[in-house]
Amino acid sequence: MSTSPHIVEVSRDQFPSLVLQESHNRPVLVDFWADWCQPCQMLIPILSKLAEEYAGGFLLAKVNTDQEQELAMEYGVRSLPTVMLFRDGEVADQFMGVQPESAVRELLERHLPGPESDALRAGREALEQGDAHTAVEQFEAARRARPEKEEIKIEQARALLQLGRADEAEALVKSLPMDLHQREDVKRIESELHFARAAGDPQEWPALEARLEQDPDDPEALHRLGAVRLLQGDPAGGLELLMRLMKKHRRYGDDAGHKGLLAAFELLGAHHPLVNEYRRKMMALLF
Template sequence: MAASQWVVEGTMENFQQVVVDGSRERPIVIDFWAPWCGPCRALAPLLEKLANEKAGEFLLVKINTDENPDLAQMFQVEGIPAVFAVRDGQVVNNFTGLLPEEQLRAFIDDLSAEAPAPAEPTPLDQAVELEAHDRGAAGNAYRAMLATAPDDPAARVGLARVLLSAPGNEPQAIPLLSGVDFGDFATEAQRLKAIIYLREVPHADADLAAAQTAPTAEAKVALARILAARSDYTGAMDELLAAADDDRQLGRTAVRDLMLKVFEVIGPRSPQTDDYRKRLQSRLY
């Protein structure tokens, strides 16, 4: 990342201050990227060039999706580079992929237009915003929504997501994810169910240490289950690929089944999913 006062690194820790609060002073442009993403590397210098040219008309916040998956999930990022323009705490524009410089300039110039009066934030907007910096307050906000509308799918999914951000809350999250039509929130509800499913495997430190001692393909699958239960999805998928290298038949059954479940969690159309899907297929066919 080029050194500039107009380009900063975004994390979960500084998101509230830099993005949410900062967007009330000037527009924020968020660039979701990853080191392995070629189009991201092509887009980055264009965005940084415009940030320096505009000299403070907007702030460019670069967020590494590998290091900040929670922020990527919050914005429902399914492909990178993904760019979001935020003003007054609200997303006002976005695009995915690599744009030519002319179109990118038009995207930035639109931010300089006179901003409309911000809409009054809804309870859901407030709860989602709280998730970035105060999970306890976010949980209370979702509970308040459910007190008046018990079948609200957004509140059910939101509260389940907050509960699952810490281990041990799976029994409380399970009933929130069934019994209603989730509509637009069905994909997120299914992702959270997949997290709960993966966490059913005992995954304490002692379980992890025991699983790391056996070298067989079956043991690698068992280790992958524990890593996935501990939310180490990349580590789990690497173990699954290693198991498929050792035993192609196992790769077509247990390895594939568990890999698909992990894909549900990290995003079935995410670049990381596409990468590991191709790597598994190359081992099996």
């Protein structure tokens, strides 16, 4: 076991905090290895040397795959060693097999803080404090500093959505490279955009509420208010309205209820307690 503060051994229970959460602060390099793996033993000194050299610029997290087989399977590890670099809770880069020190160093340099880091940090802090205006400005500054770093657009799009500037957020998301569209956070933003378009003008929402009270099966009210509920943090209310829309009006909006439920599942994430319940209900209607 290493005594270095820059190297940690990680279990499945520790992975969310030591890897996913920490990767929002700095890159985390995760080494999936095993005692019996000779190439792993050849790579370990290289990774350890770099962890000490960078002195906290990144965290080296070691996962013993013999002890953490489920974690290795979850991340699709098929050969050893496999090394993944996490940024902002996602796998940002990876390699398999023994690599020369120069190649590992090149990978790290692509992800270590650059001239945009101060603006990014300020934007994230502003967003956490509810100041989306400042966040948008800081993310824009970060993009000017590193225009080739496409990931910054994701954070700026999230801030724009909080301001209700869905068209600008959508333009940023559409300009992302195709590989970034596979990221879970991008899929969630795309789902939010889906519901922002469906919800429409907030000034019309009170009238829609009145219509729904008069007619609980009004398709437009079900659709738009289902989107409103989800955007306002009421997933149970939103899912229930979309489920009713799917039950009563399959032809409305080209099966808008079904499409809305699928978008809601993306927005909430697979582990949300309501997702499995409503996925079962949706499948029962389909079959």
